[in-house]
Amino acid sequence: MNSNIIKVFRQRSKFIILLIVLLGGVNSVLNGGLLMFINNTIMQKPLPYFPQFDWLIFILMLLGSLLCSRMFQTHMVNMTNNILFEFDLNILNRLKHASFEDFEKLGHEKVYAVINDTRVLGHAPEVFMNAFNSLIIAICCFAYLFWISPVGGAIILMVMVALLVFYMIRNKQIEKQLNQQRDLLNSYFMHLNDLLRGFREVKMSLLKNENIFTKYLIKNRLMVKDISIDTSIKYMNNELTGTYSWYIVLGVIMFLMPRIFDLTIANTTAFLVTVLYLIGPVAVLVALIPTYTAVKIAAERLNSFDKEVGIIEMKSRSNENSNILDKCDFDNIRFEDVTFWYSNGDDDRSFALEPINIQIEKGELIFVAGGNGSGKSTFAYLLAGLYKPKSGKIFFNNQEITDDLHFQYSDKMSAIFTNNHLFRENYDNLNLLSTNNVLKELLQMLHLTDVVRFDDKKNNLGRDFSKGQQKRLALIYALLEDKQIILLDEWAAEQDPGFRKYFYKEVLPILRRQGKTIIAITHDDDYYSCASRLIKFDYGKIVSDSKLTDKNIEINCPSPKI
Numbered sequence: 279m280n281s282n283i284i285k286v287f288r289q290r291s292k293f294i295i296l297l298i299v300l301l302g303g304v305n306s307v308l309n310g311g312l313l314m315f316i317n318n319t320i321m322q323k324p325l326p327y328f329p330q331f332d333w334l335i336f337i338l339m340l341l342g343s344l345l346c347s348r349m350f351q352t353h354m355v356n357m358t359n360n361i362l363f364e365f366d367l368n369i370l371n372r373l374k375h376a377s378f379e380d381f382e383k384l385g386h387e388k389v390y391a392v393i394n395d396t397r398v399l400g401h402a403p404e405v406f407m408n409a410f411n412s413l414i415i416a417i418c419c420f421a422y423l424f425w426i427s428p429v430g431g432a433i434i435l436m437v438m439v440a441l442l443v444f445y446m447i448r449n450k451q452i453e454k455q456l457n458q459q460r461d462l463l464n465s466y467f468m469h470l471n472d473l474l475r476g477f478r479e480v481k482m483s484l485l486k487n488e489n490i491f492t493k494y495l496i497k498n499r500l501m502v503k504d505i506s507i508d509t510s511i512k513y514m515n516n517e518l519t520g521t522y523s524w525y526i527v528l529g530v531i532m533f534l535m536p537r538i539f540d541l542t543i544a545n546t547t548a549f550l551v552t553v554l555y556l557i558g559p560v561a562v563l564v565a566l567i568p569t570y571t572a573v574k575i576a577a578e579r580l581n582s583f584d585k586e587v588g589i590i591e592m593k594s595r596s597n598e599n600s601n602i603l604d605k606c607d608f609d610n611i612r613f614e615d616v617t618f619w620y621s622n623g624d625d626d627r628s629f630a631l632e633p634i635n636i637q638i639e640k641g642e643l644i645f646v647a648g649g650n651g652s653g654k655s656t657f658a659y660l661l662a663g664l665y666k667p668k669s670g671k672i673f674f675n676n677q678e679i680t681d682d683l684h685f686q687y688s689d690k691m692s693a694i695f696t697n698n699h700l701f702r703e704n705y706d707n708l709n710l711l712s713t714n715n716v717l718k719e720l721l722q723m724l725h726l727t728d729v730v731r732f733d734d735k736k737n738n739l740g741r742d743f744s745k746g747q748q749k750r751l752a753l754i755y756a757l758l759e760d761k762q763i764i765l766l767d768e769w770a771a772e773q774d775p776g777f778r779k780y781f782y783k784e785v786l787p788i789l790r791r792q793g794k795t796i797i798a799i800t801h802d803d804d805y806y807s808c809a810s811r812l813i814k815f816d817y818g819k820i821v822s823d824s825k826l827t828d829k830n831i832e833i834n835c836p837s838p839k840i
């Protein structure tokens with residue numbers, strides 16, 4: 279089982295675990311005691327001590343058991359919920375510190391499925407503790423049976439062990455099916471993700487609508503249903519075998535044992551009552567087998583999730599380097615022989631960027647151009663610190679960006695990617711109130727004044743915008759973040775021709791005058807002359823890098839003070 283999961287269990291206070299085990303143990307012994315008490319009363323055997331107070335002892339045992347039971351359950355509820363919380367926290371922490379690269383490889387569906395796994399794991403202690411209690415009761419019962427008749431006790435023990443072996447063997451087959459079910463859950467979330475994100479496209483095509491449901495989602499559920507029925511029937515068969523084996527045991531006690539071992543009626547009755555009493559705890563122990571299998575599978579999946587997301591040591595964020603990049607204003611970024619590639623397998627590179635050597639200076643307005651698939655966005659991800667170079671180095675103000683500086687490096691710039699996401703909440707704590715004059719000027723600059731709806735209560739803006747308006751709003755948010763470097767990936771693609779011209783000829787120069795360094799990926803060759811530098815990519819390689827004349831910088835345009 280994964281070391282992290284064990285850590286979550288181990289982190290519980292030893293005292294609480296000991297208390298729970300103790301309470302469970304005492305309760306089980308009291309339960310066993312109550313059974314013997316009842317048996318003795320049936321057999322009309324008086325108690326060896328204080329027989330005249332048997333009723334009081336019975337009540338005291340009952341109260342003791344109730345009290346232990348209640349305390350045990352309360353602690354269990356607390357522990358289970360704390361563990362569930364810690365599992366959630368563990369996953370959220372992983373995501374918090376995960377790199378974009380790891381997350382991209384992982385996919386959304388695995389995150390959803392792994393959250394499911396934590397639910398299974400969180401309830402594990404409860405089940406195991408109940409099983410532990412049942413085991414103690416079973417041990418007490420067997421001790422009692424051996425005490426009444428060692429041979430009889432041995433026979434029943436043998437039957438039980440045989441049953442257990444039978445269950446274990448059958449369970450091995452079921453485990454494979456449960457693993458299959460878990461794989462199907464992953465792909466179910468993947469298709470569901472496709473459906474929910476592409477709902478509009480699905481509704482536009484009868485064929486797509488039909489296929490995504492029948493060939494993927496419903497087919498997946500059908501397979502899960504079939505496997506689930508099969509495993510449930512296997513478990514049911516196991517349980518029926520178990521239950522009816524008990525009746526055979528009862529038959530042996532009733533008809534065979536009195537004859538073979540010469541048991542008295544009183545002893546036979548004691549045997550019967552004890553075995554009947556044993557059915558409950560043994561059933562709990564047997565029910566543990568599927569739970570154990572489910573827990574094992576969930577733990578393995580969580581383990582591989584941990585590995586895929588990668589572990590980033592928290593100390594790397596808290597060391598003395600932590601604010602090394604904060605201390606200085608942006609001066610330059612330098613790529614030294616930076617390479618990157620996507621791979622299908624171990625050595626199979628589907629696309630590779632050839633070593634990049636460039637230097638970006640403060641105040642530049644760089645356009646990055648090139649055909650589709652030439653590597654512009656991959657370069658942008660490297661520049662943004664979302665991808666780490668496979669080889670080579672990136673320097674920020676001559677400071678090498680080592681692994682522990684990557685998050686800070688990314689934080690130095692604002693980026694708007696092609697498939698930019700507008701968040702529902704104001705996670706950046708921006709001032710989005712209607713009283714913010716800077717915001718008002720930016721809205722004016724990007725022609726959104728009449729479109730935007732302020733929500734002063736939530737310090738947020740309404741979200742009903744067209745694609746082009748969303749990009750403009752994203753740019754406003756990026757400018758409110760007030761970072762010195764702005765990275766734009768085909769930002770103007772959704773803008774109308776008039777606004778596009780205004781953007782290239784007026785907005786970008788204003789931003790430049792304010793000291794921003796802008797790197798914009800663009801296919802708008804009509805406006806390449808607006809840049810101070812043009813970098814062209816082709817087949818993963820920079821094929822040209824030319825400085826242009828700064829003719830568009832001095833434009834008379836109202837300049838918002840940001």
Ligand SMILES: Nc1ncnc2c1ncn2[C@@H]1O[C@H](COP(=O)(O)OP(=O)(O)OP(=O)(O)O)[C@@H](O)[C@H]1O
Nearest residue numbers: 382620628629648649650651652653654655656657
């Ligand atoms: N996550 C990924 N995994 C594997 N290959 C990828 C991934 N992202 C991009 N690629 C591949 O890398 C190559 C370069 O892609 P990139 O997105 O950098 O091109 P681009 O120049 O930005 O193209 P476009 O102008 O179409 O946006 C493409 O061949 C693409 O198939």
